[in-house]
Amino acid sequence: MKNGIWFPIVLLIGFLFLIVQGLSTLSLRAIRFPLIVGGVASILLLVEIFGEIFKGRQKEVLKETKEGSSLKELGAHLPAIGMLLAIVPLIWILGFLVAIPLHLFLFLKFNGEKWLQSFITAFVTWIIFYFGLYLGMKIPFDEGLLFSYLLG
Amino acid sequence: MIDQMISGLLSIFHLNVLPYIFLGLPVGLLFGLLPGLSGVTTLAILMPFIYGMEPVKALAFLLGAWSVCNNGGTVTAVLLNIPGDTANAATMLDGYPMTQKGLAGRALGNALSASAFGGLFGGIVLIVLIFVARPLIMAFGLPEFFFLIFLGLCFIAVLGSESPIKGFISGAIGITLSFFGISVLTGEPRFAFGSLRLLDGFNIVPIGLGVFAMPEVVELIISRGGTIAKVDKANVSSGQIWEGTKDIFRHFKLFLMCSAIGTFIGIVPGVGGNVAPWVAYGVAKQTSKHPEKFGTGCVEGVIAPEASNNGKEGGALLTTLALGIPGSAGMALLLGAFLMVGLDPGPMFLKDHLDLAFSMASTVIFANFLGSAVMMALSKKLSAISYIRGTMLGPIILVLCVFGAYCASNDLWDIPFFFIFGALGVAMNAYHYNRAALFLGFVLGVMAEKYFGLSLSTYGPLFFLRPISLAIIATTIVVLFYNKFRVALSGEKYVTKANA
Numbered sequence: 001m002k003n004g005i006w007f008p009i010v011l012l013i014g015f016l017f018l019i020v021q022g023l024s025t026l027s028l029r030a031i032r033f034p035l036i037v038g039g040v041a042s043i044l045l046l047v048e049i050f051g052e053i054f055k056g057r058q059k060e061v062l063k064e065t066k067e068g069s070s071l072k073e074l075g076a077h078l079p080a081i082g083m084l085l086a087i088v089p090l091i092w093i094l095g096f097l098v099a100i101p102l103h104l105f106l107f108l109k110f111n112g113e114k115w116l117q118s119f120i121t122a123f124v125t126w127i128i129f130y131f132g133l134y135l136g137m138k139i140p141f142d143e144g145l146l147f148s149y150l151l152g
Numbered sequence: 153m154i155d156q157m158i159s160g161l162l163s164i165f166h167l168n169v170l171p172y173i174f175l176g177l178p179v180g181l182l183f184g185l186l187p188g189l190s191g192v193t194t195l196a197i198l199m200p201f202i203y204g205m206e207p208v209k210a211l212a213f214l215l216g217a218w219s220v221c222n223n224g225g226t227v228t229a230v231l232l233n234i235p236g237d238t239a240n241a242a243t244m245l246d247g248y249p250m251t252q253k254g255l256a257g258r259a260l261g262n263a264l265s266a267s268a269f270g271g272l273f274g275g276i277v278l279i280v281l282i283f284v285a286r287p288l289i290m291a292f293g294l295p296e297f298f299f300l301i302f303l304g305l306c307f308i309a310v311l312g313s314e315s316p317i318k319g320f321i322s323g324a325i326g327i328t329l330s331f332f333g334i335s336v337l338t339g340e341p342r343f344a345f346g347s348l349r350l351l352d353g354f355n356i357v358p359i360g361l362g363v364f365a366m367p368e369v370v371e372l373i374i375s376r377g378g379t380i381a382k383v384d385k386a387n388v389s390s391g392q393i394w395e396g397t398k399d400i401f402r403h404f405k406l407f408l409m410c411s412a413i414g415t416f417i418g419i420v421p422g423v424g425g426n427v428a429p430w431v432a433y434g435v436a437k438q439t440s441k442h443p444e445k446f447g448t449g450c451v452e453g454v455i456a457p458e459a460s461n462n463g464k465e466g467g468a469l470l471t472t473l474a475l476g477i478p479g480s481a482g483m484a485l486l487l488g489a490f491l492m493v494g495l496d497p498g499p500m501f502l503k504d505h506l507d508l509a510f511s512m513a514s515t516v517i518f519a520n521f522l523g524s525a526v527m528m529a530l531s532k533k534l535s536a537i538s539y540i541r542g543t544m545l546g547p548i549i550l551v552l553c554v555f556g557a558y559c560a561s562n563d564l565w566d567i568p569f570f571f572i573f574g575a576l577g578v579a580m581n582a583y584h585y586n587r588a589a590l591f592l593g594f595v596l597g598v599m600a601e602k603y604f605g606l607s608l609s610t611y612g613p614l615f616f617l618r619p620i621s622l623a624i625i626a627t628t629i630v631v632l633f634y635n636k637f638r639v640a641l642s643g644e645k646y647v648t649k650a651n652a
Contacts, residue, residue, distance in 0.1 A: 034601075038324070
């Protein structure tokens with residue numbers, strides 16, 4: 001099956017799940033509008049799915065190649081994408097004020113930037129976050145699991 | 153009365169008031185530049201500072217910051233595809249493609265000039281309508297609010313340059329995301345799955361940042377040495393910015409129409425100014441002779457949302473002053489500020505403090521012009537951002553987004569949500585679904601459900617049979633099918649993006 005069909009199928013499953021869940025747990029008044037929206041969306045998704053299936057062969061191949069290549073390209077950069085996601089556990093463990101500059105420094109270095117450039121960018125970011133946002137604007141940054149454990 | 157008008161309009165130029173506008177201005181611009189810190193957040197943060205101030209100074213300070221917040225958000229929307237505020241999201245549709253084409257200067261000229269003149273339009277309407285606003289506003293009931301939102305939702309079909317079916321599906325995803333949390337009609341927990349966090353629903357900021365900014369971050373990182381601008385030479389000379397300003401006068405009819413749309417939607421309480429830029433964009437596209445160019449970096453696509461965006465401020469202020477009913481979340485905070493400095497907005501306000509109402513109108517106009525001028529002066533420096541290497545810029549944008557997602561409600565859970573919506577945005581981008589429609593659906597979903605449910609229970613199933621409702625329905629049909637009517641009448645071929 002071609003790549004382009006999976007996304008509407010996943011969406012359709014999501015909509016149907018929410019409709020069933022809503023019908024079984026909510027009052028009619030609370031589910032009425034979601035039912036209208038979900039119903040219309042499900043019909044349109046079916047149209048889209050059947051449209052993808054029965055679309056002209058030549059057009060399909062062309063589009064599939066394009067979509068497939070963009071997904072393959074994305075797959076080739078999984079380490080970089082993983083590095084993007086690493087910011088979440090880093091913030092959870094080390095808190096904003098340490099995790100943000102540390103992640104920025106590691107990311108830049110990982111992507112081949114020079115040591116000095118990576119360090120300066122991370123340091124300037126830390127200054128902005130600490131002095132400008134934390135002290136100046138009193139934004140309550142989370143201190144992270146590690147520091148809240150160490151500081152009691 | 154004329155004396156009060158003149159003294160009110162000129163009061164902001166007194167030496168003891170003017171510095172307060174200049175104080176609010178950079179704060180508003182800075183907050184506008186930071187994603188997640190919207191105009192509402194700006195007002196909330198600045199409100200404690202007005203204790204003990206004279207009303208005219210306090211309101212000059214707050215309105216100065218509030219009015220220019222949009223300008224800061226406009227710059228990030230055009231240069232980075234990150235909406236500084238919800239209302240800036242529509243500007244990205246054509247502003248960012250212009251930056252990619254190396255026309256960042258012209259796009260900023262378009263957007264900032266449209267903002268300034270849109271603010272002027274809204275301010276003038278505020279001055280003119282200040283005495284006749286009450287009956288106009290009171291003519292709107294629940295069904296009219298619903299159909300106005302319905303008009304906004306219908307533009308889902310015309311926002312994208314791809315399939316309208318995909319547009320509607322994307323809009324439905326957005327509306328469905330707005331259902332999570334507590335039902336606005338019954339107060340029941342809905343789609344919370346026993347989670348306390350989901351009971352609060354999703355915050356708009358992680359959704360906006362996720363679906364719009366994340367695909368750009370991924371693309372920048374994947375492109376290795378690539379930049380946002382896809383051409384080599386930066387075109388941000390003052391000549392280009394001036395050219396962008398002149399575009400407003402080349403498309404003056406469109407500008408006037410979109411400013412009027414913004415002001416009118418701003419006047420209607422409860423609908424919220426977030427609808428205005430989308431309706432203006434949809435109208436501009438549908439009435440354009442070349443709708444196929446919208447979404448590819450079209451000047452009209454930048455002028456329309458920006459003119460309506462700042463035009464709505466005058467309208468929203470009118471409702472707040474004349475009725476004491478805030479037209480948006482920002483106006484609700486401003487209402488609180490009025491009370492803090494000892495003013496009581498409502499019908500008596502215009503009788504007792506008419507000069508102050510005119511003073512606020514001139515503050516909105518003046519701050520918008522000043523904000524746009526400052527941003528234009530900084531445009532050349534700011535547009536250099538679009539030529540920074542992707543490997544350098546990508547992580548910096550990511551940090552800004554993570555910060556924006558977190559500080560919208562100081563909740564760590566908004567960071568994973570930002571990544572989840574980011575993944576959705578990347579998938580939608582890859583399969584050509586309309587991210588703007590998703591965002592519009594989310595913004596309008598709760599209001600649409602509320603006014604639909606209330607209209608149905610108050611007026612019955614025939615709630616649409618009211619003159620203003622029918623007029624809005626007719627307008628929706630005309631605007632949606634305007635291009636097809638025009639093409640059918642003139643006999644020319646309808647051009648779509650696919651065959652353009």
